[in-house]
Amino acid sequence: MYTYSLNPKTNQFYNDIPYYIENFFTAGAMYSTVSDVLTFANTLFTNKLLKPATVALLLTTSPKLDSYGYGLWVRKYAVEGKTYTVAERPGRIARANALLSHLQEEDLTIVSLSNTNATNHEHFHNEIRKSLGIRVW
DSSP states (O other), X not given: OOOEEEETTTTEEEEOOOOOGGGGGGGTOOOOOHHHHHHHHHHHHTTSSSOHHHHHHHTOOBGGGTTBOSSSEEEEEEETTEEEEEEEXXXXXXXXXXXXXXXXXXXXXXXXXXXXXXXXXXXXXXXXXXXXXXXXX
């Protein structure tokens, strides 16, 4: 996999130095596609992968840990009298970035992957939700 960095002075991309990805062990020594991650998320959030009680535990967070739970950040947002629960899992290694976000009330999962440091996944996901008429924040 090739990754690219954006030079803020020239606004041009350049190739990152090559990485021996196996050095990252399980933190980054794998490849995936949006389709693979979406299949995983759909299986997880429909209780086909884990028991409903285990998924509920996965979505339980600690306010002492910045709304982090068992592998996900889960936050509630109140917008225009409606409460939304967003479960998210970002990932980064070198310049490869990913974000999986699941909006429980709408049963909406968004997955984005990129091979650059120039992608703002949070903004991108919010724009997708807004385009669907969902204002989370």
